[in-house]
Amino acid sequence: MSDSIRGCTRPRTSMSEAEVEALVRGICFKTGPPRRLGVEVEWLVHELRAPQLPVTPERLDAAYAALRTVPLRSALTVEPGGQLELSSPPAASLTEVIGTVSADLDAVRAVLRDDGLALVGLGHDPWHEPRRFLRDPRYDAMEACLDRTGPAGRSMMCASASVQVCLDAGHEEPGPLGLVRRWWLAHHLGAVLVAAFANSPLAGHRPTGWLSTRQLIWTRIGAGRAGGPRLDTDPRGAWARHVLDSPVMCVRRDGGPWDVPEGLTFRDWIRTGAPRPPTREDLDYHVTTLFPPVRPRGHLELRMIDAQPGDDGWIVPLAVTAALFDDPEATETAYRAVKPLVERTLGLPAPHNPLWLDAARGGLADAELREVAVTCFTTALEALPRLGAAPEVVEAVTAHLDRYVVLGRCPADDLLDRQRGTDGRAQGKDFRS
Numbered sequence: 192m193s194d195s196i197r198g199c200t201r202p203r204t205s206m207s208e209a210e211v212e213a214l215v216r217g218i219c220f221k222t223g224p225p226r227r228l229g230v231e232v233e234w235l236v237h238e239l240r241a242p243q244l245p246v247t248p249e250r251l252d253a254a255y256a257a258l259r260t261v262p263l264r265s266a267l268t269v270e271p272g273g274q275l276e277l278s279s280p281p282a283a284s285l286t287e288v289i290g291t292v293s294a295d296l297d298a299v300r301a302v303l304r305d306d307g308l309a310l311v312g313l314g315h316d317p318w319h320e321p322r323r324f325l326r327d328p329r330y331d332a333m334e335a336c337l338d339r340t341g342p343a344g345r346s347m348m349c350a351s352a353s354v355q356v357c358l359d360a361g362h363e364e365p366g367p368l369g370l371v372r373r374w375w376l377a378h379h380l381g382a383v384l385v386a387a388f389a390n391s392p393l394a395g396h397r398p399t400g401w402l403s404t405r406q407l408i409w410t411r412i413g414a415g416r417a418g419g420p421r422l423d424t425d426p427r428g429a430w431a432r433h434v435l436d437s438p439v440m441c442v443r444r445d446g447g448p449w450d451v452p453e454g455l456t457f458r459d460w461i462r463t464g465a466p467r468p469p470t471r472e473d474l475d476y477h478v479t480t481l482f483p484p485v486r487p488r489g490h491l492e493l494r495m496i497d498a499q500p501g502d503d504g505w506i507v508p509l510a511v512t513a514a515l516f517d518d519p520e521a522t523e524t525a526y527r528a529v530k531p532l533v534e535r536t537l538g539l540p541a542p543h544n545p546l547w548l549d550a551a552r553g554g555l556a557d558a559e560l561r562e563v564a565v566t567c568f569t570t571a572l573e574a575l576p577r578l579g580a581a582p583e584v585v586e587a588v589t590a591h592l593d594r595y596v597v598l599g600r601c602p603a604d605d606l607l608d609r610q611r612g613t614d615g616r617a618q619g620k621d622f623r624s
Contacts, residue, residue: 205468208435208461214474215431219487222363222370225517227281227490228288229357232296232505233498234275234310235350236303242311243318246273251324254306261302265295271333272349273324275299275310281357281490285513285578289506296502312504314352314391314405314497317606321349332441332449333480336416339453343411346394347482351405352498354388354505356512358491367522374426376522377485378419378541379529380515381495383567385542386550386560387595388508390497390602393610402603405497406551409482410542415456416440419483419540430487435461440480442466443473484541495542500602507591510584511571518574528566532559554601561599568592 206214236251238244251273258267258275265277277295282288300310323330323345330348337344361373389402401407409417420433435458442450442460450466457477460469469477478488484495496508515525535546542548555561568588575585595601 205464205470206461206474208458211435211457211461211474212428212431214471215434215478216427218489219430219478220360220370220427221489222360225359225361225368226283227357227359228283228285228513228517229279229281229490230288230292230505230509231276231278231353231355231357231492232292233270233352233354235313235316235352235498236273236275236308237311239304239307239309242309245319245322246308248273248324250306250308254303254308257302257306258299261298263295263298264291267295267299269325270348270352271323271325271330272316272321274349274352285510285575285580285584288509289581289584292505293503300502312352312390312498312500313606314389314403315346315394315408316350317391317393318396319350320395321345323349328443328449329441332451335451336440337412340413340416341411343408346408347405347412347417350394351391351408353405353494354496354498354508356493356496356509357488358493358512358516360487360489360491367519367526368517370426371424372522372526373491373516374485374487375422376516376526376529377491377493378422379532379536379546380525380567381484381493381541382532382546382550383529383560383564384493384508384512385495385497385547386554386557387511387564387568387591387601388496388499389551389554390499390606392603392607398607398610401552402554402601403497403551406495406542406547409484410548410551412482414540414543416480417482417484418543419485421538421540426487433483434474434478434481437477437481439477443476484547497602500605503587504602506584507587510575510580510588511568514571514574514578514580515567518577520577521570521574524570525567528563528570532563535559554603555596555599558599561596564596565592568596 265279268276279288279292361368361370385406391404392398392402394404415438420429423429436456439455439460486492499505514521532546536544549557572588
């Protein structure tokens with residue numbers, strides 16, 4: 192949610208449905224050879240020595256004020272619940288992304304450490320109730336909108352964190368690096384990434400029954416807000432229709448609280464012109480309020496991966512994803528590996544289909560997902576040297592493969608094991624029902 196727009200622009204020229212569809216088609220997929228890579232890493236911020244104690248808003252304010260004085264190459268933003276996010280600039284290589292973000296994280300951690308705070312890599316806060324830190328019209332409206340579907344919206348806003356990998360959309364022409372193939376692959380490999388990197392099995396100190404509680408929360412805020420479009424051979428057309436037919440979160444005002452309409456799609460808004468005709472600025476804003484697992488923003492933003500444990504855990508999903516999308520040989524292997532999973536989607540969009548739900552609930556305990564994950568990780572390891580990855584990156588991916596994937600485990604299993612005080616080898620499935 193780093194793409195918030197804080198201000199409100201006065202309405203100018205209203206738009207037609209045809210104009211909206213043309214704009215969405217033109218701006219959401221920028222095609223060409225895959226050359227750029229990026230990552231957005233979100234973190235929970237906890238007490239350094241007693242992470243189960245809540246951090247007061249005053250302490251977060253002071254820490255973030257200090258961080259704003261630190262020169263960083265990545266964009267630093269704060270999420271509604273006080274989570275911290277670093278968004279890398281587009282980079283020409285995996286090595287460049289890792290170097291930039293690692294240096295920025297070192298600087299951020301040093302400032303937070305002086306304030307007795309720490310970055311924590313968890314997909315969902317296991318201890319604290321969702322509590323909003325930021326107060327502005329956007330998040331007031333978002334909270335009011337999402338509250339209509341239950342408490343999941345507040346958990347998403349205030350208690351979740353992720354690793355988001357950003358990839359070029361790909362070639363206009365067909366082939367392993369073509370737009371249509373990459374769009375399709377992102378929506379099916381995405382379930383494998385959910386399972387392999389699930390890291391949020393707890394909420395309120397207790398197991399939720401899901402290894403990725405974060406992914407469960409996203410499904411519960413509704414298909415119109417957090418779902419993707421149906422897949423077809425025209426990603427631009429499918430996404431444009433999805434944008435038009437998704438509910439409007441809010442109608443911005445220059446002063447006072449923003450309107451939060453109920454059941455109003457952007458297409459309805461164009462046709463009725465009420466409470467005022469929508470503008471190009473409203474369209475741009477509307478797109479930022481849609482949170483599908485794969486979001487086209489000129490590039491492809493993969494949003495399904497839980498925040499990872501350890502200072503450098505985020506590097507593994509970044510490296511695996513980059514290898515499987517940007518190396519032609521690897522992406523062809525990944526495409527063939529995930530094809531058998533398609534039947535399990537029942538033709539339903541991600542993440543509201545059985546494949547994605549199974550991945551979030553049971554992770555790699557699912558034998559078919561584990562087999563595909565082993566193939567994909569092994570393929571990524573073969574491709575990483577061709578992408579110029581450093582030996583330590585290859586070693587980190589190898590360690591994740593050996594420690595988790597081959598054994599049908601994920602980081603969430605470690606959290607459950609620690610909670611029960613076991614090594615998890617014999618009892619690792621107790622909380623998965």
